[in-house]
Structure formats: C-alpha cells, structure tokens
Amino acid sequence: MAQACAQHPGVNAAFRCEGCTKLLxxxxxxxxxxxxxxxxxxxxxxxxxxxxxxTVKEVTRRQAxxxxxxxxxxxxxxxxxxxxxxxxxxxxxxxxxxxxxQYSRGCYAIVLAVGLWSLMVGLQFKIVRSTAxxxxxxxxxxxxxxxxxxxxxxxxxxxxxILQFFPVVAYTLLNMGKVLSPEPSLLFWAGFALxxxxxxxxxxxxFGAAGRFDRSSVMRVDLHLKALKIGGVDTxxxxxxxxxxxxxxxxxxxxxxxxxxVGAAVAGVLGAxxxxxSAHLAGVLFRRHILELEKVYE
Amino acid sequence: xxxxxxxxxxTTAVKCEKHGLHYNPATMDGCVxxxxxxxxxxxxxxxxSDGSMGKALAVTAxxxxxxxxxxxFVHGMVIESxxxxxxxxxxxxxxxxxxxESMEEMTFPEEDDGGPVYSGSEGN
Numbered sequence: 001m002a003q004a005c006a007q008h009p010g011v012n013a014a015f016r017c018e019g020c021t022k023l024l025x026x027x028x029x030x031x032x033x034x035x036x037x038x039x040x041x042x043x044x045x046x047x048x049x050x051x052x053x054x055t056v057k058e059v060t061r062r063q064a065x066x067x068x069x070x071x072x073x074x075x076x077x078x079x080x081x082x083x084x085x086x087x088x089x090x091x092x093x094x095x096x097x098x099x100x101x102q103y104s105r106g107c108y109a110i111v112l113a114v115g116l117w118s119l120m121v122g123l124q125f126k127i128v129r130s131t132a133x134x135x136x137x138x139x140x141x142x143x144x145x146x147x148x149x150x151x152x153x154x155x156x157x158x159x160x161x162i163l164q165f166f167p168v169v170a171y172t173l174l175n176m177g178k179v180l181s182p183e184p185s186l187l188f189w190a191g192f193a194l195x196x197x198x199x200x201x202x203x204x205x206x207f208g209a210a211g212r213f214d215r216s217s218v219m220r221v222d223l224h225l226k227a228l229k230i231g232g233v234d235t236x237x238x239x240x241x242x243x244x245x246x247x248x249x250x251x252x253x254x255x256x257x258x259x260x261x262v263g264a265a266v267a268g269v270l271g272a273x274x275x276x277x278s279a280h281l282a283g284v285l286f287r288r289h290i291l292e293l294e295k296v297y298e
Numbered sequence: 299x300x301x302x303x304x305x306x307x308x309t310t311a312v313k314c315e316k317h318g319l320h321y322n323p324a325t326m327d328g329c330v331x332x333x334x335x336x337x338x339x340x341x342x343x344x345x346x347s348d349g350s351m352g353k354a355l356a357v358t359a360x361x362x363x364x365x366x367x368x369x370x371f372v373h374g375m376v377i378e379s380x381x382x383x384x385x386x387x388x389x390x391x392x393x394x395x396x397x398x399e400s401m402e403e404m405t406f407p408e409e410d411d412g413g414p415v416y417s418g419s420e421g422n
C-alpha cells in the first residue's frame with residue numbers, strides 16, 4: 001500500500017529521509033550535485049522501493065524516458081526543431097550525389113555516394129540511441145572521419161537488413177512458381193505481405209538493439225524474439241507505422257516512376273523521411289521498455 | 299523557531315560494507331544497490347502503451363490487406379507490361395500457346411539438315 005508524504009498527505013511518498021526518517025514525495029526532495037536530499041533536514045533521501053532512482057543522474061534519465069510521447073508524435077520527428085534543417089540538408093545532399101552519379105564520370109562520385117550513405121547509416125544508429133535515451137530531436141551527424149566506425153555501422157546495417165528481408169526472401173524463393181505465374185495469386189501476395197511485416201518487426205527490434213546496446217547484440221535473434229514479446233502492443237504499433245511508410249514509399253515510387261524529376265523528387269523525400277522515422281520508431285519502442293530490455297540485452 | 303538539526307535525527311544511518319553507501323537499518327534492509335541486487339528492481343516506468351493489442355492487430359490486418367491488394371495489382375501490371383499473354387510461363391509449359399506467329403511460321407524441312415528455314419527467306 002502506498003504511503004503518504006509527511007508534508008503532503010494527498011501525495012504518495014517516494015523517498016524516506018535517512019536523517020529525520022520522514023516520508024517524502026518528489027516535491028520534498030532537492031537535488032544535489034549527484035545525490036538526492038531531504039528538503040527539510042538536508043540529509044540524504046533514499047527511495048522507498050528498490051529500482052527507483054536514487055541519484056540525480058538516474059532521476060534525470062528516468063524523467064526523460066518516462067515522459068509522455070506517443071507514436072503519432074514520432075511521425076513529426078524529422079521536422080522538429082533543428083531537425084527540419086537537417087532533413088532539408090539531407091535531401092539536398094542526396095539530390096547532389098544522385099546527380100553526380102547519373103551525369104558525371106569517374107569514381108569520385110561513387111566515393112562521395114558511399115561516404116554519404118555510410119553517414120546516413122551512422123545517423124540512423126545515433127537516432128535510435130538518442131531517442132531511446134529520451135531525445136525527441138535529431139542528433140548531430142556522426143563523425144565523418146571515423147572510418148572504422150562508419151565501416152562497422154555498414155556491416156551491422158547489412159546484418160539488420162538480412163534479418164529484415166530473410167523471411168520474405170525465403171518465402172518468395174519457396175514459392176517462385178507463383179511469382180512467375182501469368183495469373184497473380186492473391187493468396188501468395190497475402191503471404192508475402194505477412195512475411196514482409198514479420199521481417200519488419202524483427203528488423204525494427206534488431207535495429208533498436210544495435211543502436212541502443214552493444215553492436216554485436218544484433219546477431220542475437222533469440223534476444224530479439226524476447227524483445228518482441230516485451231514490446232507487446234508497442235512492437236506491433238511501431239512495426240505497423242514503419243511498414244505503412246515503407247509500403248507507401250514503394251507504391252509512390254511505382255506510380256511516379258514514369259514522371260521525370262517530380263517522381264524522383266517525391267520518392268527522395270519519402271525515402272529520407274522513412275530513413276529518419278523508422279530509426280526513431282525503433283528508438284521510441286526501446287525507450288518505452290528500456291528497463292526491461294536492459295535486462296535482456298545487457 | 300525550528301529545532302536544532304541534531305534533535306531532529308531520530309535514527310543513525312549505517313554504512314553498507316559492500317557498497318559504501320549509507321542507509322537507515324530501521325527502515326531498510328540494505329543500501330539501495332543491495333536492495334536492487336536482491337531482485338526488487340523491476341519497477342516499471344515505461345510510458346503507457348498506445349491503445350490495446352486488439353486495436354493494433356486490427357490495424358495490422360487492414361495494413362496487410364491493403365498491401366496484398368497493392369502487390370496483386372502491381373503483379374497484374376507487370377504481367378500486362380510484358381504483353382499480357384496468357385500462358386507465358388516456362389514452368390507451366392505454356393510456351394506453345396505464347397509462341398509468336400513469326401516462330402510458328404518456322405519450318406523444318408525433312409530432307410535438309412542445314413537448320414531451320416524461315417518463311418520468306420527461301421531466296422537468300
């Protein structure tokens with residue numbers, strides 16, 4: 001049963017003073033440099049329950065990860081604060097590199113493209129990490145001269161991609177006759193959509209684990225399955241949103257393929273949006289269940 | 299006038315030998331790290347989930363239906379773009395039905411083993 005604060009009888013106590021032994025609510029403690037103290041006698045305030053934050057650092061982190069933030073709000077992530085400028089800068093950079101790749105000769109365009117894409121991959125991992133720790137705005141670009149980290153990010157990203165696309169590729173290979181059939185099969189494409197969705201769920205969790213925890217955890221499919229279960233309804237919601245944006249991107253690209261410039265521009269904007277938002281959704285999922293997921297992955 | 303600080307103190311904190319943290323033995327079993335290690339650290343602070351599982355799965359079902367329809371439609375478009383000829387499937391053995399007229403006109407003379415002779419190319 002919850003105990004009431006000594007000063008505020010209508011408020012549940014969360015701490016007890018080690019000096020005066022009074023029960024304290026959040027308003028009755030003051031933050032020191034590192035520890036929490038009783039605002040009345042100045043002695044250290046200790047949490048009533050194990051697992052509750054006992055230091056200023058823990059309290060700050062707990063406030064950041066437990067603040068209300070819905071998945072709907074996550075859809076506006078790339079346009080929030082300085083993120084909008086970063087989003088525009090990304091679009092301009094992608095357009096410039098695409099132009100160079102199409103109209104220039106020589107390997108410098110390819111080198112530039114690989115460099116930019118590796119930065120995008122690194123940025124996605126930073127988005128996952130910062131989001132999981134309570135940030136709602138885009139982080140800074142990763143270190144572009146840290147070649148080792150960039151290469152590591154690409155390798156981990158490829159592993160995430162393999163996990164994400166393995167179910168649907170395996171399903172397709174097992175049903176190749178249906179793909180080559182002159183008559184489209186509704187049942188086959190329903191199965192295709194289902195396996196694509198399952199792959200998206202696995203990829204989202206693997207992406208979150210690689211971004212938030214140790215990079216090698218991306219290989220632990222067994223832990224990902226546990227994380228899927230822990231996430232519960234949030235896993236389904238995050239996957240739905242990432243899947244819907246991905247499918248929209250696919251449809252728009254298919255429809256606007258024949259429209260020069262406009263089609264490429266719209267597809268580019270949607271692609272950049274999906275890049276940022278899918279990473280953010282994985283981060284939001286991990287933020288909501290970070291305490292349980294820490295026990296799984298650490 | 300408030301009481302002196304010393305008078306307010308009714309208990310004495312002790313120092314945890316293992317972690318060096320102070321705690322009140324009258325109210326707590328050990329320091330905060332000891333209690334956390336004892337397995338009580340499962341207090342959840344997760345933000346509340348958006349909606350129920352049933353609602354989320356219903357959205358998933360709608361999404362999968364729409365995706366299926368899209369893919370089915372795109373598959374049909376791709377087949378159309380390749381001519382829309384029924385039976386164009388090497389795996390089904392529908393090659394003969396899909397054979398263009400120019401290939402049907404190809405003749406194989408019985409006496410000549412020099413290869414196929416195309417109609418209209420006799421004079422060459």
